[in-house]
Amino acid sequence: MEEHLPKLIVDLGLILGVGAITTLIFKRINQPLVLGYIIAGFLVGPHFQYIPNVADEHNVEIWAKIGVIFLLFSLGLEFSFKKLLNVGGSASITALVEIACIVTLGYFVGQWMGWKTMDSIFLGGLLASSSTTIIIRAFDELGLKRKKFANVVFGILIVEDIVVILLMVMLSTMAVSQQFDGGQMLSSLVKLGFFLAVWFLGGIFIIPSFLRSIKKYLDEETLLILSIGLCLGMVYIADSVGFSIELGAFVMGSILAETVYAEKIEHTLQSVKTLFATIFFVSIGMMIDPASMMEHKWAILIVTFLTIFGKLLFTSLGALLSGQPLKQSVQVGMSMAQIGEFAFIVAGLGLSLGVTSDFLFPVAVGVSAITTFTTPYLIKSSEPVYQFLNKNLPEKFLQTIDRYSSDTQHIKDENQWKIIIEKTIKNLALNTIIIVAITAFTKNYLLMLLYDNVSFFQANFITMIITLTISAPFLWALVGNKVSKTLVSQFWHESKFNRAPIIGIFTLRLIFILGLIIFIYYQFFSSKIAVIIPIVLLLGILYFLSKHFNKVYDIIQNRFIFNLNEREILEEKKLQAKKENYQYTWDNTHISDMQVPQHANFIGVPLGELNWRTKFHINIAYIKRGDRIIQMPNSESVLYPLDEIGIIGTDEQIQKFENYLKIIGESVPTSTEDSKDHINITMDKVVIPDNVPEIQYQDIGWIKDACLGIVVSLERNGEISYNPDRDVIVEPGDYLTIVADKKKLKQFIKHYNLK
Structure with a gap:
């Protein structure tokens, strides 16, 4: 009997074969590969009949999921909550204003076109x-990645990613419940925030510690299997508690x-991700119906117009509100x-849930295709648009914008009261989340288990005692850590006017402790009088065992902080070791x-034509001609x-160049104190850290221009490159030996907090 090839294999071969061809074409015409996959x-979809089509669309949908x-x-994996915290106020405000406005306007435009409510919401x-992808490609082509506004744009994209993830969860909830009640939406948001915090706090505390304990077994294969297993496990948890599978995958990626191991996981996962992502975008392309696109061509044009002008207007408005100057706001x-x-x-989520129209x-594909091609032209047009606005807007309006921008940029963010308030809010929020999570876990799992073995009252009493015991360190932490207490003590003695607010903050902390104890009690008992007993007992226990609870809480807190900052700690150790190992070279x-020499044959020849950097691997730091000094x-x-x-180089390089000069004419080294008194050239070695995005992945030419100096060597992974070309890209962890004017080099190092 003849054995037939399974349809899934045939379909997969067809999808990847056609996908490979479109990938080559779109790479050749320098367009986003995503559009090629679509x-x-x-x-290969049902609406194009000139080549074989996919036979079993259901299997493809599973692969796409x-x-x-x-x-x-x-x-x-590419995202980091620390990165989000470091985005800054300008990008965050701009992104939130833009998203809120464009989402709202999109809904009303959908309603105006006569669409259903869910279509308008989606x-x-x-x-x-x-x-x-499109923005980074456009910035690369136009050479704008170094511009100040580009950093704001990248920050906005980070905020957009996390907000859209949350939007997808909200849309999924709305699609399933078909409810649009404001109270329910707020409840869903609170629930979402709570579970995000619990997953992140728990994940950071447990997973890095687990990975450290098995690190000797973690080769590439094991790490790939383990990371995929953790990802699918979180997907299952998210789905079980009523959230989308996309949120679960994203949360586990952000924890890892x-x-x-983040970079290693990302590297080993790349091929798997590319395969399944290709199938996903191909499955989306299978939904394209040219007849439907022609039928809704006006909707595509209207939404394209809304996208271009709406996002342009609202993003610029958000940038202005965040304190950016007019020019930078227009560019953003x-x-x-x-x-x-x-x-x-x-759009695919709406279709898979069956709540949006085909x-x-x-419409989304058509709008994406048009705006992909218009983006580079819009970016190039930002300067003329700014010039037009600058000439035609009222002078008073422009002065108001400039004054607002200047005032916003110079606001002093840090003050002692702000530190106390921030610490109080973080302390209350984090410990409350942990206590509520502990209570929810014991009530839903431990209590159910005890019901099968002891009486109703005993089960509730035992579970409450266990819950209060586990929560005790976190309840005591609500009083405040040592740093907070020291700061508060300083404020108390500094001025009598500080005492009322401090008493208010302490009272708030005490109310939280009492409120949480009552909350835990009422999860297991309903008597209103008896609640006084656990409150009094627990407050007494908290007071007499405070040292023990402080010790337990410090252990938990230190473990969490170490896990959260482990990458930076290890990187710092590596950089320090490299600095010590290669100190001799420096x-x-x-x-x-x-x-x-007086009769040298290179007299009057430009230094660029002499090409001594390539021949001898040296640089000229200065030329002293009489009383005149030409630096760099x-x-x-x-x-x-x-x-x-002044010749810059190693002993060997300088000796080789000196021999060359001696052959040309009599020349001896000079080292007059008089000349050194007037020469302000210095040489220093800096390391490119992870937390300076303005420098990371810039080229050597930008570094030279920024400090008006010479990069004489670049050290990476123990290998030293002398006199690197201007277009060499600088990466985190690189050591650069820079020769420049003392003052300018000092300012450069201080500005970017280099070591």
């Missing part, structure tokens, strides 16, 4: 994010992003006027004074007889 999906999981898991959702706004890859995921996805690079001469500078020059 077109491949259309070609796995693709979404890996896409969101990978996004979580339209707003798919407009919420811009395309990171804080471990030392015109960079964000497109929809991103998340739009396809949101035409919504083709000491061997120095500046030596020489004199140009450029390639057009020339040498004259008897010029004194």
Whole structure:
């Protein structure tokens, strides 16, 4: 009997074959690969009959769902909650204003076009994010990645990613319940925030510790299997408690992003993610119906107009409100006027849940295709648009914007009261979340287990005592840690006017402790009089065992902080070890004074043409010509007889160059104290840290321009490159030996907090 090849294998071969062809074409025409995958999906889908089509669409949908999981898991690996905290107020305010306005306007435009309520809501959702891929590509092509506004744009994209994830959860909840009540939505948001906090706090406390305990077994294969298992486990948990599988994948990715294995996991997962993500976008393309797109061509044009002008306007407005100058606000706004890859995921979510119309996805594809091509032109047009606004807007309005921007930029953020209030809010929020999570766990699992073995009263009493015992360190922590107590004590004695607010803060903490004890009690008993007993007992226990609870809480807190910062701690140790191991190389690079021979054959020839950097691996730090000193001469500078020059290099390189000068003419090293008194050249070695995005992945030329100096060597992974080219990209952990004017180099190092 003839054995037939399973349809799944045939379909997979067809999908990947056509996908490979479209990938090559779109790489050749320099367009986003996502659009290529979608077109491949259309070609193998039911609406294109000129080549073989996918036979079993149901199997492809399952693979596509796995693709979404890996896409969101990978996004979580690239994301970091610490990165979100470091985004800054400007990007956060801009993103939130833009998202709130465009989502709202998208809903009302959908209603104006006569769409159903869910179609209108999902339209707003798919407009919420811009395309990171398209923006980065456009910035690269136009050479704008170093511009100040580009950092704001990248910060906005980070905030958009997390907000869109939350939007997807909200849309899923609304789609399932078909309820739009404001109270219910607020309840869902609170529930979402609570579970996000619990998963993150618990994950950071447990997972890095677990990975450290088995690190000797973690080769690439084991790490890949383990990370996928953790991802799918969190997907199952998220689905079980009523959230989307996308949220579960993203949360686990963001937890693993804080471990030392993040890059390794991302690298080993890359091929798996690419395979399933390709199938996902191909499956989306299979939904494209050209007839439907033609039928809704006006909707595509209206939504395109809304995307370009709405996102441009609202992002610029958000940037202005955050205190950005008019020019920078216009540049930011015109960079964000497109929809991103998340739009396809949101549109696909609506279709998979069966709550949106079939035409919504083709509309998203059409809008994405148009805005992909318009983005570079809009970015290039930002300067002329700014000039037009600057000329035509009322002078009073422009002065108001400038004054507001200047005032916002100079607001002093830090003061002692702000520190106390922030610490109080964080303390109350984090410990309350942990206590509520402990109570929910014991009530839903431990209590149910005890019901099968003891009486109702005994089960409730035992569970309450266990809950209060486990929660005791966190209840005591609500009083405040040592740092907070020391700060409060200083304020108390500093001024009598500080005492009333301090008493208010202490009272608030005490109310929280009492409220949480009552909350725990009422989860297991309903008597209103008897609640006084556990309150009195627990407060007494908290007081007499405070040292013990402090010790337990410190252990838990220190473990969590170490797990959260483990990557930075290990990186710092590596950098310190590298600095110590290669100190000799640094000491061997120095500046030596020489004199140009009187009859040298290179007199009057530009330094660029002499090409001594390539021939001898040296640099010229300065030229002293009589009373005149030329610091950091450029390639057009020339040498004259008897010029004194400062040569930068190692002993061997300087010796080789000195021998060359001796062959040309009599020349001896000079080291006059008089010349050194007037020369302000210095040499220093800096390391590029992880927390300075302005420098990371810039080129050497940018570093030279920023400090007006010379990068004489670059050390990476123990290998030293002398006189690196201007276009060499700087990476975190690189050591740069820089020669520059003392004052300018000191300012450069201080500005970027380099070591």
